[in-house]
Amino acid sequence: MPTNQQIQLDNRPVGEAVASNFKLVTTETPALQDGQVLVRHHFLSLDPYMRGRMNDSKSYAVPQALGQTMGGGTVGEVMESKNDKYDVGDKVVGMGGWQQYSVVDATVLGALRKVDTTHVPLSAYLGAVGMPGVTAWYGLVKIIEPKAGETMVVSAATGAVGSAFAALSKARGCRTVGIAGGPDKCKYAVEELGFDACIDYKLHKDANSLSAALKDACPNGVDGYFENVGGMVLDAVLSRMNAFGRIAVCGMIAGYNGAPLPLTYPALILMNRLKVQGFIVSEHMEVWPEALKELGTMVATGKLRARESIAQGLEAAPEAFLGLLKGKNFGKQLVKLV
Ligand SMILES: NC(=O)c1ccc[n+]([C@@H]2O[C@H](COP(=O)([O-])OP(=O)(O)OC[C@H]3O[C@@H](n4cnc5c(N)ncnc54)[C@H](OP(=O)(O)O)[C@@H]3O)[C@@H](O)[C@H]2O)c1
Missing domain, CATH: 3.40.50.720 (NAD(P)-binding Rossmann-like Domain)
Known part of the structure; x- marks a missing residue:
């Protein structure tokens, strides 16, 4: 199994978030259990909501735990599979977090979704079609x-x-x-x-x-x-x-x-x-299929050409995220991981 780089929340911000709130660590990827797949992330999504999760305060979602990999949307490719529904090479979107690889229990409903990159680029599933x-x-x-x-x-x-x-x-x-x-x-x-x-x-x-x-x-x-x-x-x-x-x-x-x-x-x-x-x-998962259909058609037909800001490499994620909170991004902020 591959060595995995992750970015964890090391300490909580006081006021403005800073780069030292995050910590880059290297870990070993555990062997797959039945039902699990290994996903190599191609892109990580950086989103404003992540700032709220860095606080330990009452909100609609539980706070990001200290010493754990930052949560976040990812798109990538299945590298190994112990799940009948996923084959090596499948392109998938999930919540893999700020890391290069994730081991996903694909038997959990909604944990992973296969995507078709024939007409829609993989990265768009974190933005316009996500x-x-x-x-x-x-x-x-x-x-x-x-x-x-x-x-x-x-x-x-x-x-x-x-x-x-x-x-x-x-x-x-x-x-x-x-x-x-x-x-x-x-x-x-x-x-x-x-x-x-x-x-x-x-x-x-x-x-x-x-x-x-x-x-x-x-x-x-x-x-x-x-x-x-x-x-x-x-x-x-x-x-x-x-x-x-x-x-x-x-x-x-x-x-x-x-x-x-x-x-x-x-x-x-x-x-x-x-x-x-x-x-x-x-909280409105019931509308996602209808919405994604319209958005996917718009992207595939060129009616929606959304710009992306792409930071290179996992270690660039904290600065790119802090930039997003100051308007330094121009379009959807992503981190390219391969
Ligand atoms: N309710 C939900 O379920 C939900 C889901 C997704 C996103 N959101 C919210 O939707 C909003 C947009 O998200 P996004 O992913 O599309 O981010 P985004 O627009 O790609 O990036 C954030 C933008 O916010 C602007 N901004 C940052 N700081 C600002 C400030 N102090 N005053 C005014 N503008 C500021 C900047 O644009 P300028 O350079 O133009 O100022 C920056 O580029 C965010 O508030 C996010 O939290 C909510």
Whole structure:
């Protein structure tokens, strides 16, 4: 069995996460038991939710245990199998974690899923045709429930979730406006992702200024908002919501280091009779097949060409992850492991 490199959570962050919270270790891979498969990971997914799991606090998921391999989505190839349903060479997606190899009990429902790389690249199963894509789909289709001609806004617009949101929203005939950090991301949002407009929030020092820019980009107001960031961005979009608008609260990355994100005018929710609903995509497994089908077709036909930021090698994972929390990624953040 191969030697395995892993990244473990060594200690918990106080405020901002730092590289010394992580530790690289080398271990031996155990021999396979009946029902298990050995997977060699080709790509590791880095996702904002991992920051929350580094804290030992009450949340929707249990905290990442200290001294254990960091959890995370992976795609890879079956190298050895003691399970009838998996053959050597099968491409699979699972939750292999921050390591080169994983031994997976493939008899556990949902532990591993075979994927077809004929028309969809393997890495896309961690992004547009994976958890982030389904996240965009759920928030748009099930919470916002868009109608053709309405105006949709999404923050962190060029990221893994935001880029899928753009394609799904445009396919439903909506004016689709992004909010992203910096001129390069905004140019890419309009020219490559199909956004009708994109606002660089870094040009705005406060919510009033950002709200004025939103007024120009959304002349008919905002009917649906997909929230990824929180803080000033949420305040600004809230001020432009139409009556009976819907807000899917997906993430609040601006506060993941523990900074409070107060809402300045919550009364706008009442005045505009808004629906505001948070969600966790893994609690809605029933929609994944339908969502993945639409997203897979979009990627295979070139209607969704999501960008990827790829860090090289497992040892690069901590810095890439810390960068993701500061917007240094441009598109889906992955780590290439082979
Ligand atoms: N509810 C769920 O089930 C679920 C599932 C998946 C993801 N999410 C959430 O969805 C959001 C997007 O996830 P993703 O995987 O697509 O990540 P991503 O957008 O690929 O990367 C994160 C982006 O967030 C932006 N950002 C970082 N710090 C920020 C700050 N302080 N203020 C404003 N923007 C900041 C950066 O974009 P800019 O450079 O444009 O600022 C950064 O590139 C996250 O909040 C995540 O937690 C939720």
